[in-house]
Amino acid sequence: MSRMKKTSSIEEAIARVPDGATIALGGLSMNSTPMALVRELVRQGKKDLVVVAIVNGLGVDWLIAGGCVRRVVSGLVSFEGMGLAPNFRKAVEAGSCELEEYSEYLLIARLRAAATHVPFIPTKAGLGTDVIKLHPDTTRLEVDQVSGESYIACTPLPVDVALVHANEADSLGNVRVNPKLVWMDNEIVNAAETTIVSTERIISHRDFLAEPHRTTYPRFMVDAIVEIPWGAYPNSCFPEYTHDTEFYDVYSKAAAQPEKFGEFWEQRITGPVSHTEFMGAQGGTSTLMRIRRTST
């Protein structure tokens, strides 16, 4: 008897995400975000999503530009030194998108409370800031009766669907992140009901058996595997390729001209059907040459 295959087309995998779902995006800032999965959410016209994105930029910005988002739950959304995330900024300022703001560790603690089935996780993070005043229900200021120490009780933040990007997977759903899980993806995978993984490549199960210590997620934590080379583009996938500064430049410039952004958005983001067509619209081979990493 053989085991179930978890490989899936991107369309089928993303069809599992219902409107109104709480999704969580893996990666951090310009690193390892599942951008191809994000683009497919936009293409399928998802609505009213609650997007948990601990530290993010372009992923949140695309989902907002695509009209998919009801609320962003995040610690930071920006393009780092390349500026603010334009559609995020506009939508929050206009009140058309809710923002539930936390700090990085408060979000980690809330996800871990959900993942480990405890009523809350205590931390000193956030003490004395205005961040904890925003959400007194989910980040409660409490005092330990015995030690007299103050702490923030972070309540569970359950996730419906985690979307993460990886380097390698087998068809059973075992996943490998190279060199190891450097960001907070494990936190969202552990907190999620369903996990969809995009992967640079599908490799044989034998490769996993040869180096079992390199496996990041076991098959039972993963529900769908979608093979998408350069699936994090325009962001990076260490150690294979880096983020594309040029994309950020033209994107930010286009967003600064609202009358022209629609055309850019259609041509570069929503128009291309397959991921191959999408990469072609980004400049194809010359872009791939530009972003590849040579050192590890």
Added chain:
Amino acid sequence: MSRMKKTSSIEEAIARVPDGATIALGGLSMNSTPMALVRELVRQGKKDLVVVAIVNGLGVDWLIAGGCVRRVVSGLVSFEGMGLAPNFRKAVEAGSCELEEYSEYLLIARLRAAATHVPFIPTKAGLGTDVIKLHPDTTRLEVDQVSGESYIACTPLPVDVALVHANEADSLGNVRVNPKLVWMDNEIVNAAETTIVSTERIISHRDFLAEPHRTTYPRFMVDAIVEIPWGAYPNSCFPEYTHDTEFYDVYSKAAAQPEKFGEFWEQRITGPVSHTEFMGAQGGTSTLMRIRRTST
């Protein structure tokens, strides 16, 4: 300018452990326990140690046989299918050694509370058992006011000295556990004031630079590196050698004859000075041939 070397003789490293200290032993059961460091504690005649050993056997048994222990803080002490740990059993039954009994996860939670500077960590582990009744101060039954859920608040368990065994280290104190940290050693290292690492071999710093994702502890978490090949013997060090069943057999038989145990103890454990002499007393090459692992 060059960086401080952390390499040390076993005598100097263990001389850092004061009588009465709270020490924690790495490894689990018959896997990866720092047995050479334990033997040196015995040889230096340490007294009144509080020994944190989450799941252990021979390490605790040697320290008790050596008269080093005031109290054991543990979830389990045994030789698995090969029987009870004889000196541990005798000492606790006779009341000559205190036992502070928890479960595995309650200890992990207490160590993590110490490591992360929070007044407690909540868990559902232990609910409804007698284990939590033993120590109502350190594993407090509480009820979350908002959700109404019961949990155990695990208070910090700070450690003076963590003793762990590893496969590889450089002279700066960077440490690699192969294939990765499979037991709970990180929990005790993070909770400890001082960490002493015995290692199968010292390798060059360049080897760490070549595969930085394989590093387990960075240099600033480690205070002393002691090179001791077969330093976990008679326990295992994956993937290099397995535990020595024959040793457990003769040890248990010797312990069953109190009038003869002293001679065995002196000949096999405390008598040999260097680790090389010690390995010689265990049968030398033929023992090394017996315990080596061939598959990974």
Added chain:
Amino acid sequence: MNPGTYSIDELMVVTLARAFDNTTRAFNGAVSFIPVCAYLLARKTHAPELVWAASSIAIDAEPAQLGESTLSDSIWDGAAMLANSPFDFWAYAQGGHYNTFAFRGAQIDRFGNVNNSVIGPYDTPKVRLPGGGGMADLGCMIPRIYLWSTTHNPRIFVEKLDFRSGIGWGDGGNHRADLGLPGGPQLCVTNLCVMDFNLESRSMQIRSLHPGVSLDQVREATGFELVLPDGEIAITDAPLDEELRILREEVDPTSERLREFTP
């Protein structure tokens, strides 16, 4: 041994294996040869999707044979993942991603609670046992708990535990659910019979007697009163030849499982 004839260890393994299915996601602790054999047998027969993490570490391990410890690297060969204990294992266990755990104890009570800490008074014990290890934790976290004992006698199946190292159905009835804990003990397989738990009282109840074992024999071997099922008491189904062949040739060719039986 020929097909058609089988020994008690084989009957126990096969009975337990049949309780598992494709949704079972299990791991094991120390001295757990019977459940380890059962997980492997189920995976090789009717439940190919079953997850087993050898020693809680080596996920989907395929050992060619077992060793003398179920907590050691001797059973890790062929794994698809070597997991990190605090980061991976305890997250999967607390989150319900692992859903199946089997334990035994020096004492077991009618509600499937177990003692592995002391015989006699806690502070002046007659025998100081190893301790519960992860029992107190996993008993609380894992919804599908299986118990086994290779020596069904009144010293093990007791009216009252000397110490509750791990929780089963607690004080019975709704106690476990009231504590906010998921599931509870499902089955207890011994060398004499198979027991499950009454759905209301959560007290141990005979499900089937092993061939050749009488009800009186089981009652005498049990320190508390057993609940009887409605109707006639069944006889435990015998292993199939194919199950025996796979167990003997593929799962445990060196019969390490006999380590759980005092010679």
Added chain:
Amino acid sequence: MNPGTYSIDELMVVTLARAFDNTTRAFNGAVSFIPVCAYLLARKTHAPELVWAASSIAIDAEPAQLGESTLSDSIWDGAAMLANSPFDFWAYAQGGHYNTFAFRGAQIDRFGNVNNSVIGPYDTPKVRLPGGGGMADLGCMIPRIYLWSTTHNPRIFVEKLDFRSGIGWGDGGNHRADLGLPGGPQLCVTNLCVMDFNLESRSMQIRSLHPGVSLDQVREATGFELVLPDGEIAITDAPLDEELRILREEVDPTSERLREFTP
């Protein structure tokens, strides 16, 4: 540029670098070129034991040059360890094993608290900024906090923050210690001057003016009243030729640090 002459970015980096020593164990967040250059410079000059985790991930990294992001893999080369973020980084940060962090903000108040969330009312912001990221966390966990700003003006150094994204000395005085938090802000280095914090009030206090900058100029550029030190106000020490050479040739040969200065 010749030795002997230097630019403001170089003065800021060198000044910050001199504040670090062999006990400094630091990491960095986004858009942190000035402190990243300072950690590397200190490590290459007087503090070889200094620990720097590039992007909080790549411990002891030795990048040949910096890239356009201080959060990306472009600065990870030569590391002795690539750490896992939740398991390693947050444990080291919470446990005081990392002891040094530098941040800046869209607004900074006299107690070294920072705002990176909104300009204007929180619910109807004039500008929605990125958010504090790890500021609210690390401000609470890390004992030695350093602040920097490449644009010292009254819009940044404000009387009152629109939102406190990260804590410095809180409301001043003993507030931070009363909250159970370790240490606090040590220094604030800007393009005009160096400030530390009065030991009693914890309010920002001039330590030294950069060469050619007057006290009035700094006062006009600051939206709150600065504490003055006893005695004469010092002039910030100029960089040594050797510091400038190492910064220019080894630490940041492509001058990525200028990204923090609006052209």
